[in-house]
Amino acid sequence: MCMPMTGARRSTSFLLALTTAAGASLLTGCGVLPGITGGSREPLTVMTWAPDGTQATNMPGMPATAVAFSRWVNDNGGIDGHRLKVLTCNEQNTNIGAGNCARRAVKEGAVAVVGSYSQFGSAFMPPLEAAGIPFIGGYGISGEEFTSTDSYPVNGGQAALLAGNGRQLARDCERVALVRPDTIDGDDLPPLINSGLTEGSRHEVADIRAADDAGDYSSVAAQALERAGAGPGVPARIGRSAARQQARKGCVTAVLGERTETFLDSFRRVETADQKVRISSVVGSVGQALIDSTGGKEGPFEGAYVTGWYPESGDPRWDAMRRVVDKYAFGDNRIDTDDAGVQTTWIAYTVLKQAVESLDKDSVSTRELAGRLDHGQPVTTGGLTPALRWDFASMLASADFPRVVNRSVTYQVVRQGRLVAQRKGFVNVGPTLENARTSG
Structure with a gap:
């Protein structure tokens, strides 16, 4: 049984423990974690x-x-x-x-x-x-x-993601609709994505508010398609992926966290062959698990742009x-x-x-x-x-x-059902954030 020691007896016993194998074994048995020096450091x-x-x-x-x-x-x-x-x-x-x-x-x-x-x-x-x-x-x-x-x-939090997403979409999207939570924090998202969009787009984002606990987003999805200026349809025989490749001018960014999946279910029901847009989002709202569960390379995220904080x-x-x-x-x-x-x-x-x-x-x-x-x-x-x-x-x-x-973000894209780097390395969105003006 291990007993506490004090004073000179403790010092003498400690020295003996250091010089004998039996003493060292006893010390470990008294509750000192292996690898923790002397066991004296506080948890x-x-x-x-x-x-x-x-x-x-x-x-x-x-x-x-x-x-x-x-x-x-x-x-x-x-x-x-x-x-x-x-x-x-x-x-x-x-x-x-x-x-x-x-x-x-x-x-x-x-x-x-x-x-x-x-x-x-x-x-x-x-x-x-x-x-x-x-x-x-x-x-x-x-x-x-x-x-x-x-x-x-x-x-950089949601701020960096949204500013980065705006920059990521600015080159390819003439119109962007942002679907975001109807909350106080959600109110800051439109000016953030606009700070990135204005570096290349002719239009500010269309702000689409949505309840962050809704069970259906059909009306929100329809509004997003309309405000994004959904492009003309492409013959079904060329396939969904090819259709999206030919209709890049309208983009819908969904930033609803865990509810993004629910929004997507509604979006797929509302979208028609005559309404094709690029889907986009940010990490935290879209990840590999969601891409897999919605069909992988055959799903709606194929070709989607996603802005992240870290490497893929x-x-x-x-x-x-x-x-x-x-x-x-x-x-x-x-x-x-x-x-x-x-x-x-x-x-x-x-x-x-x-x-x-x-x-x-x-x-x-x-x-x-x-x-x-x-x-x-x-x-x-x-x-x-x-x-x-x-x-x-x-x-x-x-x-x-x-x-x-x-201030760094990463640009990613869904290719063959996998979220991969769209470009190598980090993108500094610090100057973009400094130009953003939010309600906060």
């Missing part, structure tokens, strides 16, 4: 939240990925000797739920909230700010993530994440490694790990962690993002999105 408690089981967008893969990450690092000695404890919380897609998760993080002593999803920044940021808890790598769906000094985003899911830079998920998620079907939420969570925990390791302290406080992120060396993510830094010099010259330190 790290963090939280990851996301909505699950709601009528709107759900992101259960984000907390599940956080748990898998903690199993991996703890199996390998922790983060710089600190055992990682991950708290998870169902944010429920409500103001109350988001606030409750944040208050629980404060109550349970979380040193950070990492890789989380919520559109209710006005509810979750104040409790975190009051406690000085860093919010690392949120999904980027709420405006507060890009204005609060306690937020450390790893991507087949890029080898994601291999480390896939290996961890394969080994430590135990077949958890909530985790789809092609999903942008899962990918964001992986990157956010990569930031946490690198920041804690650079501190090299037996205990880590919220103040120390925030200070490292504010003033330390840039954090690298294995090429999944540009190097990340949140010091003053890295801020964006924008009143709405000053903390967009990662």
Whole structure:
């Protein structure tokens, strides 16, 4: 039985343990994790939240990925000797739920909230700010993530995606209809896509509002087709894909999160052979799983443009994440490694790990962690993002999105049923964002 030791007896026993194999074996048996130096470093408690089981967008893969990450690092000695404890919380897609998760993080002593999803920044940021808890790598769906000094985003959020999508469509689309949620945050999307469209298009986007929890979008789909100026029909004998190749002037971008699939079902019923447009979207609303479930290369997304934050899911830079998920998620079907939420969570925990390791302290406080992120060396993510830094010099010259330190997006396209790179590398949309004017 292992007994605690104090004073001179503890010091003598510790020296003996270091010089005898039996003593070393006994030390391990007393609860010191293999690989954790001396076992003296305090555990790290963090939280990851996301909505699950709601009528709107759900992101259960984000907390599940956080748990898998903690199993991996703890199996390998922790983060710089600190055992990682991950708290998870169902944010429920409500103001109350988001606030409750944040208050629980404060109550349970979380040193950070990492890789989380919520559109209710006005509810979750104040409790975190009051406690000085860093919010690392949120999904980027709420405006507060890009204005609060306690937020450390790893991507440019919806703002970068929409601005990038506008630029991606500007060359090929004379008219664009944007189908977006009829919410306060959704009100910011039209000016963002317009900031990109104006670099090449003659028309501003047609703003089509839609309920983010509707079961049918037929009227919305019909309106989108009309406002996009759907092109003339092409003889059915040449096939759907060829028809889309010949009708590129009208484009419909759907940005409804998880409800994009529901919209698409309605769109396919409403669209006729005489109404052909290019489909477009952004990651988070469209991913490989949706493309597969709607027919792959024979489905409506073939040829679609998609704007993302990160390299396409087949890029080898994601291999480390896939290996961890394969080994430590135990077949958890909530985790789809092609999903942008899962990918964001992986990157956010990569930031946490690198920041804690650079501190090299037996205990880590919220103040120390925030200070490292504010003033330390840039954090690298294995090429999944540009190097990340949140010091003053890295801020964006924008009143709405000053903390967009990662201004990069990727242009992707659906070819043969797979989401692949349309062009290599990252596209900097920082200047486009600086010119955007939103209601926020």
